[in-house]
Amino acid sequence: MQSTQMLQLFLLLLLQLLIFTAVSHGDINRLLLDQLNQVGLVNLIEQATRPNVPRDLSNYDFIVIGSGAAGSALAARLSENPQLSVALIEAGGVENLSHLTPVVAGYLQQTSSNWGYKSVPQKLSCHGMNNNECALPRGKILGGTSSINYMIYNRGNRRDFDAWAAAGNPGWSYDEVLPYFLRSENAQLQGLEQSPYHNHSGPLSVEYVRFRSQLVDAFVEASVESGLPRTDYNGESQLGVSYVQANTLNGRRHSAYSAYIKPVRDLRSNLQIFTFSRVTRILIDEATKSAYGVEFHYKNKAYTFKARKEVILSAGTFNSPQLLMLSGIGPEDNLRGIGIPLIKALPVGKRMFDHMCHFGPTFVTNTTGQTTFSSRVTPTEVISYLLAGNPATRLSSIGGVEALALLKTQRSDLPMDWPDIELIMVTGSLASDEGSGLKLGANFKDEIYDKMYRELAQTQQDHFTLLVMQFHPKSVGRLWLKDRNPLGWPKLDPKYFVAEEDVEYLLDGIKASLRIIEMPAMQRIGARLLKRTVPGCEGHQFASDDYWRCSIRTLSYTLHHQVATCRMGPESDPTTVVNHQLKVHGVRKLRVVDTSIIPFPPTAHTNAAAFMIGEKAADMIRTDWELI
Known part of the structure; x- marks a missing residue:
């Protein structure tokens, strides 16, 4: 047996011991899971055998910021074309056995896989929380929130999507988005094998617990x-x-990373994945109002990547609007008040719905x-x-x-x-x-x-x-x-x-x-x-x-269902940030592809819709650039 295989076997056995200890002894499991997360043994194997250190001023056709459900689906679909180069940038690391074990989902919110956001103190709610601050978990890891959530798969109601279309978003009716739900799905649901509402050949596993x-x-x-x-x-x-229908595969979590990225990351040299890389700004040419790259930090050093075709924000309902505003796109009063030069005044973050x-x-x-x-x-x-x-x-x-x-x-x-x-x-x-x-x-x-x-x-x-x-x-x-x-x-x-x-x-x-x-x-x-x-x-x-x-x-x-901070709709609607093609109003070569674009609170948990949005965006981008 090769030394690497022996190391992997040893670490896997140690992980098994640790996960049992974590589940059985509540007083120490936060420490253990966070150690697994930060210096996660599976993560150590992945990083040691496949290091991917960024090279400053590298050029890619597409830069995708964030590897949650939408970002992972989008990066995987775009990189199916070997002629396209795709950079997927993620602020967190890689899953380990604690993420894959569904019963410990409640513990993951205490680890570095969670951004750890809290609300400002609430006057009318969250009175049972310390300082009246509601915890607002979001995933900081390859897979995004799909790697720390409770794995519930619920797409939404036909009327949700028909309302999106009626609000000035052609192409987003239920009949038009259902094929993208189906494209992503690999359903193993006893009794529904012949249902026209389920597919059995997509990358994302859906099964009854x-x-x-x-x-x-x-x-x-x-x-x-x-x-x-x-x-x-x-x-x-x-x-x-x-x-409940869940995103699990044979009883283990099946995240966006597990479903879309892990199966292809070693097979596609045109898909470059950069972990522990914190994007700080989108680079925008003020004269042409065109995005042309990103700035990010990796190991306390600043890097720049440039995009030949597009920069795509898939950083989630909190981080996508934050990055837009840091880059000069947002409410004029907010940006001028903190000294950020305004490039495009848009109502970024002005609306946020949650269940x-x-x-x-x-x-x-x-x-x-x-x-x-x-x-x-x-x-x-x-x-x-x-x-x-x-x-x-x-x-x-x-x-x-x-x-x-x-x-x-x-x-x-x-x-x-x-x-x-x-x-x-x-x-x-x-x-x-x-x-x-x-x-x-x-x-x-x-x-x-x-x-x-x-x-x-x-x-x-x-x-x-x-x-x-x-x-x-x-x-x-x-x-x-x-x-x-x-x-x-x-x-x-x-x-x-x-x-x-x-x-x-x-x-x-x-x-x-x-x-x-x-x-x-x-x-x-x-x-x-x-x-x-x-x-x-x-x-x-x-x-x-x-x-x-x-x-x-x-x-x-x-339950992680915040939406609408980069609301989708026609530019004539003063509450919207992106159009029906997910292009930021008034800015070229920049899209938002995640649940922040959802215009109304859906009749669903939002993870399934995020996969659909990523799948649909991939087709729109390929059509725009005549890549199909």
Whole structure:
């Protein structure tokens, strides 16, 4: 055996030991996972055997900034043409075994794979978070947020995309974007093999989570008893209940990097990938208003790359607008106020939508051994998962998420086939990891964990949580720069619940979840509401409407779904930044290709749409440059 192969085998075995230790001992797993992340052993192998040090003033046809779902899909598709040179620049590193193991998703938000953004203190939400700051996770790694999220695959509603087209974006109707969802997908969904809404030959794996608890079976049955149909929420109708569809492959995370980049990175010399490279500015010729390159930092040294054809921003909903503004494209008052010369006045960051969740309610049951407590993972499961590749162990659970129910509320004035609320069934809570993972990643106060969840962790009583998420919020936030430091953070103010109506939608969702718990299937497992008063809500009668309104503002939780900071639409619309071809208004050779272009909050988790946007953008770019 060659020395490199021996090293890889040794490090793989060590990784297996570390991942088991991390899952089984909550008090040390943040340290271990961050070490795996920063000096990740798989990452060390990749960097040692395939170093890619940038050469200053290098030229490429296309420069793609950011390797999330859209950026990875775009770079992979453009580099299919061997005559094109593509540089993919990523601020983070490479996945390791901790990223590939779905059950530890909650811990990844504490590692250097997450940018670590927090909102400005919120007045009307996130009262249960330290300093009222909502945690806003975004991936800083090859694969972007797809490498740290909960892997839920949900495309959205037909009406979402038809609304994009109706708002002045030709080519973005449902019938026109569905082929791009299909192009990306490799579905292994039992019972849907013949569905025209799924493809089986794309790069991105979509499968049902193979590990299922008795709790989720009872939830799905009870949802049907309450009147919800069984559905494929990525099919003809979203309304109903379904076991969750996930971006996993044989029980392991299948990120944008795993699906699009890793299979081709050694086969395409025209695709150059630069990790740990922080882009600081897009170079724009002020006379011609044309982008011609980027500046970035690698190992504390500044480099410049030049683009013969285009610079493409795929840095995500926070970083893409930040880079536009650092480069002189954005709101005139903001840029002039911090001393950045204005090249093009556009409403960058002026709008930001997000799906706000209520973390709960939580229900206890009479079952045993069903809740996903990290300390319940056994050595046998670890060996079966890591060595035998068993996709049905507890380690393949996507952070405990097992089912989704999408439903309408009576207060909605949207068409009947357009859901308002999603219930996310999680076989656990903040107690699942004894407060060592999700609590810290989400910035929950100690008081929340201590008063509501600590006893559940100590007794390991079976329980589950229904996260209630609103699809179409009226509240609008924003993003701006506080200074011209390219290595700093943008200021993020989602302004959750500025529109009071958003609270009422979540209240309706909580009431819907309580009705489901009354169904016979739930009663057979003894499901009942956890009677722990939310700290700060003691002045309200427990489980009254006002109590739940208080709980909604306290247990506020986001799921990485921010959109619209580089909103797509015609140039005549003063709220938009890019046109329907994703070209920045008034600037040549510069596009934005990521979820920041989504004009309205979608009826979906946004990761699936990001893949679609990358696939569609690749075709638009190839058509523009007559490369097809």
